[in-house]
Amino acid sequence: MVQIRKESVPPSPAPSAAPTSADVARLAGVSRATVSYVLNNTSAVRISEATRRRVHDAAEELGYVPHAAARSLRAGHSRMVLMPAPNVPMGPLYSQFINELQWALGRLDYTVVQYGSIGLRGDEAARAWAELRPVAVLVPGGGLGPQGVHVLKRSGARAVVTLGPERVDGAHALLMDHHRVGHSAGAHLLARGRRRVGVVVPREPGLEFFSRPRLEGVRHAARDTDATVAELPLAYTEEDAARLAARWRSLGLDAVFAYNDEYAMLLMRALQDEGIAVPDDTAVVGADDLTLGRLLRPRLSTVHIDLPSGRDLAELVDRVVRDPAGAPEAHEVFGARIVHRESS
Template identity: 65%
Template sequence: MSQLPQQPAEPPVPTSADVARLAGVSRATVSYVLNDTAAVRISDATRRRVRQAADDLGYVPHAAARSLRAGHTRTVLLPTVHIPAGPLYRRFHDEFQWTLRELGYTVVQYGSAGMDGDEAARAWAELRPVAVVSLSGTLTARGVAVLKRAGAKAVITLGSRPVPGAHTVVMDQREVGRRAAAHLLERGYRRIGVVLPGEPGLDLLSGPRLDGVRETVAGTGTPVVPLPLDPSEEAAARTAARCRRERLDAVFAYNDEYAMLLMRALQDAGTAVPGEVAVMGADDLFLGRLLRPRLSTVRIDMETGQRLAELVDRAVREPRSLPERQDLMAARTVPRDST
């Protein structure tokens, strides 16, 4: 009768007691060192010995156990939103997460596609985060209450719409559209197209920018023509032809990348920029300065990701010390040759 080969036994999971024995210290000292407890004085040599022992054994602290002892987690939950990230957003987002980790938080991104605001909030609450930073704009007052009952000390929304019970960090994209429209009106343009990118998720930004243009031109008799545009040369060629049919004399192209795409299509079609159609972008990318004509744009001045991370930390430690609303973004026009 054949015997099955014996499977090698899995090595036991290392514990803090194993680290303490190898380092020659107490379990309390291991806890103080690995949790970076500042209130207890421990020599640098002992700290190095404990960390070396933990590395040698492959030991990592148990997050759930640590949370039970503390009464809350150190998890900051970032619900994911599908926004094709430009360089400005990527830099902000990376700096935000890096600073949170430096401050001792664990950053968790949570996919909430297909969930409405309250359903998503209940799913987030199951993880017992100490803070939630939401960009989606779907969070409701009821969802905020659910999160806080589950132990969230801070609920922060990024957008232009305040949510009762949450701290709103204002990143009002309408201001980008307002600045672009004001510049085009000052230059004498009176039939303005506004590009609406076809990429999923960008409507969170492009819709408010269109609203900002409409608010600014209201009462001037200036028509505003939405121009849906997919990021392809073929789509840009069709949009360039539409600019001619609609007799547009200027286009705010959402951002610099779409502005470059449309400007190239206009020039390929024999349309003079800015002689026949002015083109304006946003983000002030360096490449826009190398084009001919150089691209007029709206520069977005955002607080650093570090500033937002520090605000999250303050909201966790001193939730009553923050105002309900705080601006994080400003915009200003950078006029160049394309307008």
């Protein structure tokens, strides 16, 4: 980390008091109500094009910006869609999903804010989100309980949508079950004749929500077979991977589902450095279908994950905001399928 050192810069004049809608009204020669109608794009009131232009010009000249909070206090709700910001690096798959979702919600005139919730847990986080009075809340991962949903709805959120493995009472649910990811990997390895399957569970905090159901999915695939499944804690460091590889032969495993492609790359390198042949001695499967898996030798087998379309999710949010009294909906939105390459 670099220390922040001070350099001198010439001072700039302090800004004058913020312009108000009254200033805009005065300059445009119209009432404050007219300013409000024009700048909030109200279609209920007929206002001439010339007047609209005068108001916009005056607002521009003064640098007037409407106050979203004041507007939402008047309207009783905002156009804000709140999402907790992820605390862990989410990778290109999730970034693309979020971009598409923001774009689609923006077209429907919503504003998306991601809320940093580091150190907040469960219903404590819901109370912090509720203070911003979002009209909709999208919660990826777990942690939001029925009480949190209740707090959000009581505070005016019309749509509460969870993106996770289970329904939460009172909320709409996009069911994203990581169990399927592990099941795809496990079923593939068993079909390839492997019988002693290790499953990497990252030691890094914040990933349990994904890693536990993936492990359970492999266990489920191995149920009623003669195969065994072993849990392998692994930190994302060369050192920890080398330690695991050094005791690999004593573990007696012939396959590993390595949580995702990045952990698979880490472990495969350590196994190869240890003289363990992939896939002859041990088959390796990742997940996420990242480009990097195709760059490895042997090319990495992986589980391809289909996320929901951001546009469909935006439309669901808009539908629920318009009709908040409707029954909570649940949608299965998660696809997982094996991509067989050379490592398994």
